Amino acid sequence: MVAIQSVTKKYGNSAKAAVENLSLALVPGEIFGFLGPNGAGKSTTIKMIVGLLSQDTGTITVDGLDTLKEPVLVKQRIGYVPDEPLFYEKMTANEYLQFICEIYRVPNEARQERIVRWAKRFSLHGVLDDQISSFSRGMKQKLGIVTALVHEPRLLILDEPMVGLDPKSAFILKEVMHEFCEGGRSVFFSTHVMEVAERLCTRVGIIKNGSLIACDTFHALQGRSGSGDLSLEQLFLEMTDETE
Amino acid sequence: MKLNNIRMLLRAAGKGDSRWEQFVTISFESKNSKPRKKSRLVIQILIGLSILLAAGSMAFMLGVNYYQMEILGSIVGIDGFSWFMGAVTAALITFMFGMFSGGSVLYHGKDLPLLLVLPLTQRELLISRLILHYKANFILHTILFLPSVAVTVLVHGFSLSVIVAALVQIIVAPFIPLSLSLVILHLFVKGKKHSGKSRESWAIIFMLALLVIMQGLASRWMQSGMDSSNLENFAKSFGVVLQGLQRVLLFPKWQMSMAMGNHTFGNGLYFLLAVSAITTGAIFLVATAYGETVTRLWETSTTVRKNNGKSSRSYTGRYALEWALVRREYAIINEHSAFKMELYGEAVIPLILVVVYAISGVMGEFKEMLEPVFGLDIFPMMVAGALLLTASLSMMSGTSYSREGMLLALSRTMPLEGVSFVRGKMVAHLMLFYSTYIIFSLAALAIFNLGLFHALWMIPLGFFVVGSSACFGLAIDGRNPRLDWKLPQQAVKQNLNGLASMGISFGNIAVLTGLGYLLTERLGLPALPSGLLLVAPSACIWWLSWKLAVSGARKLYQAQ
Numbered sequence: 001m002v003a004i005q006s007v008t009k010k011y012g013n014s015a016k017a018a019v020e021n022l023s024l025a026l027v028p029g030e031i032f033g034f035l036g037p038n039g040a041g042k043s044t045t046i047k048m049i050v051g052l053l054s055q056d057t058g059t060i061t062v063d064g065l066d067t068l069k070e071p072v073l074v075k076q077r078i079g080y081v082p083d084e085p086l087f088y089e090k091m092t093a094n095e096y097l098q099f100i101c102e103i104y105r106v107p108n109e110a111r112q113e114r115i116v117r118w119a120k121r122f123s124l125h126g127v128l129d130d131q132i133s134s135f136s137r138g139m140k141q142k143l144g145i146v147t148a149l150v151h152e153p154r155l156l157i158l159d160e161p162m163v164g165l166d167p168k169s170a171f172i173l174k175e176v177m178h179e180f181c182e183g184g185r186s187v188f189f190s191t192h193v194m195e196v197a198e199r200l201c202t203r204v205g206i207i208k209n210g211s212l213i214a215c216d217t218f219h220a221l222q223g224r225s226g227s228g229d230l231s232l233e234q235l236f237l238e239m240t241d242e243t244e
Numbered sequence: 245m246k247l248n249n250i251r252m253l254l255r256a257a258g259k260g261d262s263r264w265e266q267f268v269t270i271s272f273e274s275k276n277s278k279p280r281k282k283s284r285l286v287i288q289i290l291i292g293l294s295i296l297l298a299a300g301s302m303a304f305m306l307g308v309n310y311y312q313m314e315i316l317g318s319i320v321g322i323d324g325f326s327w328f329m330g331a332v333t334a335a336l337i338t339f340m341f342g343m344f345s346g347g348s349v350l351y352h353g354k355d356l357p358l359l360l361v362l363p364l365t366q367r368e369l370l371i372s373r374l375i376l377h378y379k380a381n382f383i384l385h386t387i388l389f390l391p392s393v394a395v396t397v398l399v400h401g402f403s404l405s406v407i408v409a410a411l412v413q414i415i416v417a418p419f420i421p422l423s424l425s426l427v428i429l430h431l432f433v434k435g436k437k438h439s440g441k442s443r444e445s446w447a448i449i450f451m452l453a454l455l456v457i458m459q460g461l462a463s464r465w466m467q468s469g470m471d472s473s474n475l476e477n478f479a480k481s482f483g484v485v486l487q488g489l490q491r492v493l494l495f496p497k498w499q500m501s502m503a504m505g506n507h508t509f510g511n512g513l514y515f516l517l518a519v520s521a522i523t524t525g526a527i528f529l530v531a532t533a534y535g536e537t538v539t540r541l542w543e544t545s546t547t548v549r550k551n552n553g554k555s556s557r558s559y560t561g562r563y564a565l566e567w568a569l570v571r572r573e574y575a576i577i578n579e580h581s582a583f584k585m586e587l588y589g590e591a592v593i594p595l596i597l598v599v600v601y602a603i604s605g606v607m608g609e610f611k612e613m614l615e616p617v618f619g620l621d622i623f624p625m626m627v628a629g630a631l632l633l634t635a636s637l638s639m640m641s642g643t644s645y646s647r648e649g650m651l652l653a654l655s656r657t658m659p660l661e662g663v664s665f666v667r668g669k670m671v672a673h674l675m676l677f678y679s680t681y682i683i684f685s686l687a688a689l690a691i692f693n694l695g696l697f698h699a700l701w702m703i704p705l706g707f708f709v710v711g712s713s714a715c716f717g718l719a720i721d722g723r724n725p726r727l728d729w730k731l732p733q734q735a736v737k738q739n740l741n742g743l744a745s746m747g748i749s750f751g752n753i754a755v756l757t758g759l760g761y762l763l764t765e766r767l768g769l770p771a772l773p774s775g776l777l778l779v780a781p782s783a784c785i786w787w788l789s790w791k792l793a794v795s796g797a798r799k800l801y802q803a804q
Contacts, residue, residue, distance in 0.1 A: 053804055088579070
């Protein structure tokens with residue numbers, strides 16, 4: 001689904017790479033958790049996959065399509081929830097979702113049904129005709145998630161999706177992520193909430209200083225550490241040396 | 245109440261609100277390299293000079309009006325009538341601006357949620373906000389009022405009473421309109437009758453209308469060469485009204501009497517006592533529940549509902565994608581009143597001016613003035629050139645990407661080619677400026693009896709010229725958009741991309757004007773075939789500008 005091969009990215013004239021020689025692959029039907037301390041390179045990697053940033057070296061493909069050579073086709077396949085939700089705030093939620101449907105060429109007859117279905121799922125149905133500027137942070141986050149889902153992408157990429165969500169919405173999102181993968185589609189998300197990653201992810205990748213230091217299932221990582229009862233949080237702290 | 249706290253609050257607010265800072269942060273890639281520093285200084289000086297020029301021309305425009313008022317006053321027996329009108333005009337416009345800015349400063353300031361949690365008393369917070377409100381409007385009041393002082397000095401000469409009255413009134417007079425705006429804002433906020441945006445919109449409309457009327461009057465008086473015979477007729481008809489106004493409007497009457505040495509001390513005392521009473525009353529009214537009002541406003545978000553809860557469906561026809569992108573452009577413009585004022589103003593002010601000129605009779609005089617050149621073959625070209633200039637000198641596309649600011653990142657995640665965005669932006673531009681150009685063209689053809697057949701070339705020529713100004717603007721802004729603005733004004737008014745695109749549009753029209761001159765005056769062709777021939781080069785320029793805009797957009801929307 002996603003193949004990242006030997007990708008390196010530096011910002012400007014900085015000597016230090018934000019992401020260095022990163023390689024990983026995401027298979028259809030899996031939920032991949034991307035973990036790492038602040039400034040490790042998670043958001044940079046995500047922005048390269050969604051086409052906001054270009055890598056200096058290496059290749060990234062989504063469904064076999066190169067992100068730099070076929071950016072429009074790649075974007076068409078992706079639903080992206082950024083860490084900071086951005087909207088045209090003078091539009092109503094419905095106007096905005098209609099706009100997104102138009103941009104992603106969602107068939108006319110399916111639009112309203114999908115908008116209402118996803119809005120109901122995230123309890124936004126009652127505020128569809130309200131201007132986005134009146135939404136709280138959590139409501140904007142939920143609208144961002146609905147926006148990413150409404151065009152039925154093949155790959156869902158979420159950057160810190162749980163931030164701002166109430167417990168019920170966080171629960172619904174986890175359910176949705178599971179259902180999303182059942183049809184052979186994939187989820188790639190970054191988080192700092194280790195419990196979520198531990199329970200939700202098929203595999204996790206841990207990035208530190210721009211380099212991938214671990215990438216496997218939770219149980220395989222436990223096995224590799226030599227202790228079968230360590231939590232993902234303990235493993236993470238151990239690997240990233242943050243307990244010192 | 246701690247004065248130190250108020251001083252700190254004012255200093256903190258000033259950090260993010262410095263007028264000069266807006267010009268210092270004008271777009272430069274590197275702020276530290278020496279050549280950049282030099283060019284920054286040059287640009288800042290140029291911007292400073294253009295601001296002075298703009299303020300000077302506005303002061304001159306007002307001065308012309310006030311001078312006519314002074315003559316009018318002397319005809320009906322009121323000496324110092326320019327002072328009276330200066331005080332009225334300054335108070336009216338300051339009141340409107342006070343309504344516009346007061347809401348943001350007092351109740352909707354972005355820093356208020358931060359300040360509300362600090363250990364400050366309600367009074368300290370209110371007084372600091374009132375001082376900011378005064379500071380924000382003081383300069384405007386002074387610019388509007390000073391020309392009347394200059395006219396009084398010009399007509400009646402220097403005197404101690406003029407100097408004292410001017411000094412006192414420059415400092416104290418803004419309190420009257422600002423207190424009034426304070427009371428009305430307070431009632432709006434308490435009653436929650438209207439949203440802040442509708443209040444701002446009405447203030448903008450009223451203010452624009454006032455400015456346009458003043459401009460219309462100034463043009464009319466300047467065209468008649470300041471001939472006093474018109475004024476005598478006006479005085480005969482409206483002399484009683486003016487005298488009545490002068491009796492009823494006590495504040496400007498006291499202000500005028502102070503300056504004209506008519507019981508200076510007594511009138512000054514009345515004025516100061518009345519201003520103190522009004523200001524104290526207004527502050528007292530607002531202070532009663534300031535803290536609670538601000539807290540309530542920030543606790544409850546304003547929910548703006550459309551369609552009464554019935555979900556609307558968007559247009560889904562063949563051009564649905566383009567239409568969606570056009571609506572997006574307008575959604576971005578409508579995000580900030582600074583964008584709306586600038587861009588809608590650019591499109592609509594010429595239209596309002598035509599109406600004002602037509603009503604005030606200036607259009608007829610203009611027509612008479614142009615009669616000697618009516619017969620010239622090049623005259624329709626001159627009309628088209630002037631109209632194209634009006635339609636092309638706009639910031640709409642030259643700041644289009646910059647206006648998106650942080651939202652450009654959102655656009656870049658969309659599965660669209662750069663060309664789609666260019667198409668949407670160009671259509672949005674044409675809707676605002678080409679449509680007004682068509683209205684102007686048809687009106688001009690009718691007013692000057694040129695024959696509607698000239699529309700055959702004026703309409704397509706306009707399409708290509710306005711279209712190429714849009715594309716040149718997009719090409720310039722797309723190569724170096726200014727996205728990191730903090731104040732919306734920085735994205736439009738203080739964006740050099742907008743100025744550069746206007747310069748290129750001007751050059752484009754200059755080239756076509758030269759060709760038009762060649763065809764009609766040198767080759768002796770009539771206007772119709774010349775105009776039709778001009779469509780071809782304008783189409784070529786448009787094609788070139790389109791290519792530039794698309795290549796700029798392609799680079800902008802690709803991964804960086």
